Amino acid sequence: MKNPDLDKIFSTIPGAQKAADGFIISGENARFHVFGVLTEEQTKGLATEETFYLPFCTKEEILRIRNQSSSSDYLLWLRAEAIADSPRAVRVFRKRAAGKKGWSLTKYYRDNFSYDKKYLEMAGGKFKSKTSNIPAGMAFVRDVNAMCIHTKFGNVIVANEALTFFLYYMNIVFLGREHGIDYSDISASLAIAIRIMLGSESLDFDIDPRGDLPPKIHKEISNYTELQLIFIFGHEYAHHTLGHLSSSSIKKYPLQTIMHTERSDIDIKAYSYEHKKEYNADLYAIKKIRNNNHFRSIMADSAFLIFIYFDILDHVLQYLALRDNISKTHPNPLDRLxxxxxxxxxxxxxxxxxxxxxxxVSGQIKNLLIKEWLPFRIDELERYGSIYLPSYKRKILIDRIDF
Ligand SMILES: [Zn+2]
Known part of the structure; x- marks a missing residue:
């Protein structure tokens, strides 16, 4: 992120302040955060909207997005779109890309997440060949969910990074106590998880860590999170292989309901929820694990925890009266369990x-919510920003200046 050209320009502007990434210029009525200067070579041949992808996509990727001709191109577009309209997401990706040689968005996701591949490895060759033409992976979508999407090129499976963050903090809440994590940190983790789901927690964990757990505990918590995501990919693959995306059961979801985007004209086509399909996809995800009862058990336990976490969330949503119409179509998580x-x-x-x-245990967590968070601290759950783990956060950083 070092840029001598930028340094030179800003040394001549009075009042320009150095930020962790780029500079901040304060005018009378506005502040500008300037990250960099695009060269003519970088922007040549690109439309203005396409240059918004430049901080995190290669030019070749931008052209693939423009001329989409495969389901992998669709996945790339979805990933880029999830970042482009959120300044904070762009900052996260500038950090992820900083100093990386040969960076591309596709490569980043391929190198850093492999839940989909791990599921396929456990399911074995036959299942793998049935799903070989289905691109699958993570995207920086803020909605706590995963989707099997119907595109004109074929199905695409996406799990949202918000879901990963949500599961990580819920695992601290649920399993932290046996690892000696203090009550105050468990309570803060619960608030973070709920705020991720409400969309009020900013998803900038990469640039503003909320407090680092001791490495051993972090590893354990991450391990649970990983197994839960492997199950989730198995569940989404099952929607595909069970034919749940046949045209009769497809529903349109406006892109704006799941990510920050200015594109009000675009819908995502995914399967419409039906109780029976959810039950079948859950069961099939575990049954398709080949000859390995131990791993089937691990997947089942991962599923049970996910359902318990979503039940806790439902509890909050019902309290906040947000879940009225969702619960009619979506099976109750404990019914799924x-x-x-x-x-x-x-x-x-x-x-x-x-x-x-x-x-x-989940009953106790609900009690904690009812007694501590929901009646008195609703503002803290709904205010946009960040919450930190008190025992593990050393210094609160100042937004834009320190990170
Ligand atoms: Zn499902």
Whole structure:
């Protein structure tokens, strides 16, 4: 992110302030955050809107987005679109790309996330060949969700990075206590997870860490998160292989409902939720794991935790009266949990008694919410910004100046 040309220009502007990335110029009524200067060579042949992709896409990728001709191009477009209209997301990607030789957005996602591939490895060759033409991966979408999308080139599977962050903090809430994490940090993690879901927590964890857990605990929590995402990819692959995206069951979702974008004219076509399809996709995701009851159990337990987390969220949403129309079409997460438990062989996954003990813990978490967060601290949940883990955050950084 060092740029001597930029330094020279800004040394001549009175009052220009050096920021962590670029400069800030304050005028009477506005402040400008300037990151860099685009050269003519970089922008040549690109439309103005296309230059917004330049901080995180190669020119070749921008041309692929312009002339989409495959489902991988569609995935690339979705990934780029999820970043372009959010200044904070652009800053996250400027940091991710800084100093990386041969950076491209596609390469970044390929090198850093492999939940989809890990699922396919466990499912084996036959399943892999059924899904070989389905591009799958993460995107920086703010909606806590994953999707199997119908495009004119074929299906595409995307899990949103917001979901990864959400699961990470919910795992701290749920499992942190047995790792000795303090109550104050668990409470803060719960607030972060809920705020991610409400869209009020800024997704800039890369540039503004909320507090680093000790490496050993971080590794454990990340490991749970990874397994949960592997299950989620299995679930989305199941929607594809079970034919849930046949034309009769496709619904349009406006792009603006899931990401920051100015494009009000674009819809995403994904399957419409039906209880039976969700149940089948859950079960199939586990059944398709080949000859490995141990890993099937791990996947089942990962699913159980995800459902418990979404049940806690539902609780908050109901309290905030936000979930009225969603709950009618979407199966209740605990129904999904018990349905899955009932369909699996008893030796696969946690027993009914163990699940009941998990639900006791989730009951305590709901109590914490009802007593501590929801009645008195709603503002803190809804205000846009960041929350930190008190025991692990050393210094609160100043936005734009320090990061
Ligand atoms: Zn589903």
């Amino acid at each position: 018990w349905h899955l438990r009932g369909k699996l062989k008893s030796k696969i996954g946690a027993s009914v008694d163990t699940i009941r003990s998990y639900l006791k």
